[in-house]
Amino acid sequence: MKLIRLAAKNLLRQKRRSILLGSAIAFGILFVTLINGFTGSFIINVGENFSNLLAGHIFIDGVEKSETGKELYIIRDDSALMDAVDASGIDYRFLTKRSEIRGSLLFEGNGINQSIVGADWSREGYFKERIILKEGSFDNMADPQALIISSKIADRLQVELGDRVIVKMQTYTGQQTAGDFTIAAVSIDTGLFGSISCYANLDYVNELLNLASDEYLTLGIYLPELVDTEPSTNSLIPELEKRINLFSRETAGDENPFMAILEQQEEEEWEGVRYRLSNINDILSEVEEIVRILNIASIVILLVLFAIIMVGITNTFRMVMFERIQEIGTMRAVGMQRSEVRQLFLLEALFLALFGLAAGYLLTAGTMGILSSIYWGVDTPLFMLLKNGYMTFTVTAGQILLNTAIVTLLTLAAAFRPSDKAARLEPGVALATEK
Amino acid sequence: MAIVSLKNVKKTYPLGKTEVKAVRGVSFDIARGDFISIAGPSGSGKSTILNMIGCIDVPTEGTVELNGHLTSDLNDREITRLRHKFVGFIFQSFNLIPVLTVYENIEFPLLLGKNVPASPERKDWVNYLMDEVGLKDWTKHRPNELSGGQRQRVAIARALVTKPELVLADEPTANLDSETSEAIIGLMKKVNQDMGTTFIFSTHDPTIVDLAEHIIRLRDGLIDSEYRRDTEGGR
Ligand SMILES: Nc1ncnc2c1ncn2[C@@H]1O[C@H](COP(=O)(O)OP(=O)(O)OP(=O)(O)O)[C@@H](O)[C@H]1O
Numbered sequence: 001m002k003l004i005r006l007a008a009k010n011l012l013r014q015k016r017r018s019i020l021l022g023s024a025i026a027f028g029i030l031f032v033t034l035i036n037g038f039t040g041s042f043i044i045n046v047g048e049n050f051s052n053l054l055a056g057h058i059f060i061d062g063v064e065k066s067e068t069g070k071e072l073y074i075i076r077d078d079s080a081l082m083d084a085v086d087a088s089g090i091d092y093r094f095l096t097k098r099s100e101i102r103g104s105l106l107f108e109g110n111g112i113n114q115s116i117v118g119a120d121w122s123r124e125g126y127f128k129e130r131i132i133l134k135e136g137s138f139d140n141m142a143d144p145q146a147l148i149i150s151s152k153i154a155d156r157l158q159v160e161l162g163d164r165v166i167v168k169m170q171t172y173t174g175q176q177t178a179g180d181f182t183i184a185a186v187s188i189d190t191g192l193f194g195s196i197s198c199y200a201n202l203d204y205v206n207e208l209l210n211l212a213s214d215e216y217l218t219l220g221i222y223l224p225e226l227v228d229t230e231p232s233t234n235s236l237i238p239e240l241e242k243r244i245n246l247f248s249r250e251t252a253g254d255e256n257p258f259m260a261i262l263e264q265q266e267e268e269e270w271e272g273v274r275y276r277l278s279n280i281n282d283i284l285s286e287v288e289e290i291v292r293i294l295n296i297a298s299i300v301i302l303l304v305l306f307a308i309i310m311v312g313i314t315n316t317f318r319m320v321m322f323e324r325i326q327e328i329g330t331m332r333a334v335g336m337q338r339s340e341v342r343q344l345f346l347l348e349a350l351f352l353a354l355f356g357l358a359a360g361y362l363l364t365a366g367t368m369g370i371l372s373s374i375y376w377g378v379d380t381p382l383f384m385l386l387k388n389g390y391m392t393f394t395v396t397a398g399q400i401l402l403n404t405a406i407v408t409l410l411t412l413a414a415a416f417r418p419s420d421k422a423a424r425l426e427p428g429v430a431l432a433t434e435k
Numbered sequence: 436m437a438i439v440s441l442k443n444v445k446k447t448y449p450l451g452k453t454e455v456k457a458v459r460g461v462s463f464d465i466a467r468g469d470f471i472s473i474a475g476p477s478g479s480g481k482s483t484i485l486n487m488i489g490c491i492d493v494p495t496e497g498t499v500e501l502n503g504h505l506t507s508d509l510n511d512r513e514i515t516r517l518r519h520k521f522v523g524f525i526f527q528s529f530n531l532i533p534v535l536t537v538y539e540n541i542e543f544p545l546l547l548g549k550n551v552p553a554s555p556e557r558k559d560w561v562n563y564l565m566d567e568v569g570l571k572d573w574t575k576h577r578p579n580e581l582s583g584g585q586r587q588r589v590a591i592a593r594a595l596v597t598k599p600e601l602v603l604a605d606e607p608t609a610n611l612d613s614e615t616s617e618a619i620i621g622l623m624k625k626v627n628q629d630m631g632t633t634f635i636f637s638t639h640d641p642t643i644v645d646l647a648e649h650i651i652r653l654r655d656g657l658i659d660s661e662y663r664r665d666t667e668g669g670r
């Protein structure tokens with residue numbers, strides 16, 4: 001108790017020095033917690049942006065083995081799927097039925113390989129809000145052959161609103177065919193992932209793919225929250241298995257479930273119609289790897305930063321020991337044990353660490369507040385990492401605990417040698433030392 | 436039994452390639468309740484001897500007995516406990532802890548060790564001592580707000596707070612003017628008479644030396660003369 005008060009008072013003795021060291025600790029914490037916070041949101045934001053783009057969190061598509069052994073992607077009759085969704089009792093916002101063309105878009109000698117998603121726009125109102133148009137409007141989608149392309153594709157093809165572009169493609173059975181679209185709108189390019197798709201009307205896409213109007217390729221289930229993905233997947237699987245032949249998502253170890261599906265599809269002997277269930281986490285597992293690397297990097301940065309800060313702390317405590325050498329001698333003379341001298345200095349270091357940590361977390365909260373109130377826009381390459389154009393930060397209690405423990409332990413470690421030296425001083429020598 | 440007993444104590448300090456013989460063979464006993472001055476010119480070994488009595492330095496040769504304990508038999512922990520319980524220190528430059536108030540400085544040794552007295556008792560005792568040394572209005576002041584004489588009074592109170600049997604004062608008046616010096620020695624003498632505490636103080640100031648009942652004069656690390664007022668009377 002007496003040591004605690006004395007240590008606190010001693011820390012305040014050289015305010016400027018304490019503030020300097022405390023600030024160094026605070027900045028270390030700021031830096032690392034910001035990275036943690038950013039990467040923590042990274043996965044969530046990428047997940048949400050992906051689910052918006054793909055209009056779903058869980059996806060089911062059908063694969064059919066033809067007589068010639070060719071795999072055809074098609075959902076002919078989705079009543080079993082719908083029954084399963086109903087029976088599973090999962091909560092969803094909406095269902096999407098989409099078909100997709102993979103082909104080449106051609107315009108006046110320019111060509112580009114591109115996938116074109118066909119969606120039923122009358123049912124995808126939510127999705128409409130997610131696409132930000134630069135030119136044109138959704139009203140133009142009334143044209144059955146309308147096409148929305150991103151500004152990047154528009155530049156590459158050098159097309160303008162109203163131009164007609166050709167698509168060279170295959171039907172679902174693999175027949176070469178071609179179609180033509182009218183550029184109805186140009187969307188803002190939302191970075192890396194934003195230009196994945198062009199969008200068209202489901203009916204025309206189906207027609208080109210040679211599908212009937214009630215057929216399509218992928219059923220998307222849009223859930224209320226990203227975190228519902230796994231639980232809903234797990235509820236859905238048994239219901240699907242009762243009704244249809246589903247590829248198993250079971251994996252040995254932490255392999256990506258979708259990879260397991262592809263393996264079965266390629267290597268197993270099977271026939272008839274089978275279905276594949278994938279979810280947003282299958283896609284995100286790659287992103288999770290990036291997040292893991294970033295978090296490890298942040299710990300490494302913290303350690304490197306702290307190696308530097310520790311040198312400062314050690315030197316300061318050496319100086320402090322020398323400045324107070326008479327005092328140490330006096331305290332020892334009046335009956336303080338060596339161990340108590342050590343404790344006194346270590347407590348001072350502990351308070352320094354706590355002060356730095358508290359300041360660091362306050363600073364972090366403030367910085368996060370400011371950064372997350374800035375609108376970065378939706379047409380930035382960072383779009384995928386943002387939430388509707390805003391930065392968000394998610395830090396777990398575990399990360400804070402880990403960073404706090406690292407900083408506290410390293411501060412104590414840095415102060416240990418000088419503290420121990422102070423404790424080992426012979427009282428007579430300490431008292432006789434001239435400064 | 437003598438409270439302090441030195442037998443053929445020698446102390447050499449290494450100094451570069453040579454060594455300094457600070458104390459070259461000193462033996463004496465100090466009786467309980469003594470009020471003794473160790474006098475001598477600068478460099479004669481006064482501080483060295485006091486430090487060895489106070490167990491903050493160890494002799495190179497010879498033995499120091501404190502209250503019947505041979506100090507060379509004790510480890511650092513035991514020595515520290517002995518110092519805490521048995522010895523009080525007063526220093527030439529006061530050596531108060533600057534961040535603590537007058538009250539806290541005096542109380543400080545009481546909070547060390549295992550048997551910390553209960554709060555009300557402790558408070559009464561510290562207040563009593565502050566009153567005794569004439570500082571009861573200065574409780575909350577920091578040492579740097581006090582005069583030299585006042586600081587040394589705080590140091591005296593601090594030295595007495597654990598009720599030690601022996602108080603060592605190395606040149607307690609060297610940083611004070613002569614009037615204050617006499618007042619400080621007077622205060623020490625009063626405590627010596629009231630509480631029976633043994634005082635050993637060093638000085639090279641002849642007028643201060645004269646205030647002691649028992650005087651050991653040193654020269655070049657050896658006892659030059661020993662003088663006892665009560666047995667030999669007068670001066
Ligand atoms: N730690 C030390 N290292 C080397 N020499 C020392 C040390 N302490 C004391 N001495 C030497 O020992 C001798 C005796 O010193 P001491 O301090 O005991 O004398 P003193 O009588 O107290 O003198 P003063 O009146 O100046 O305080 C001196 O020559 C001093 O230089």
Ligand SMILES: [Mg+2]
Pocket residue numbers: 481482483605606
């Ligand atoms: Mg001296």
